[in-house]
Amino acid sequence: MTADSELVDRIASSTGLSPAEAVRVIEDVVAFHAEPVEEYVRRRHAHLKTYGVRNPEIFARIAEELDGRVVAAPPLTERQLRRIVYG
Incomplete structure (x- = not known):
């Protein structure tokens, strides 16, 4: 870049x-x-686990973080793109 x-x-x-x-x-x-969503989720989960946070709180926190975070879209096939457009 x-x-x-x-x-x-x-x-x-x-x-x-x-x-x-x-x-x-x-x-x-x-x-x-x-950073792709999947990598972000795995990285944050591992980081929070390191500090003793339990899964229910981890997943709630990650969901909240993702809501306000700019993340890369996952790779989409042409078929997936068509389904987004045409339903």
Whole structure:
């Protein structure tokens, strides 16, 4: 991914980061939000389990987090896309 030069300039000027550092931050943020739902759920479940949280609370928390989180859509086949459009 090549970061948009206007975005790089804006991030660099507003944060005091160098352009190279701004690119790295932008790429990290995009990668974080591009994480597929399944990977996010597994990662969060494992993280919360580490701290002794029980499954009912974990699943409720993850559902709430997903509601407000930008996540990558799962890969969809042409058939799945057609079903979305045509029902």
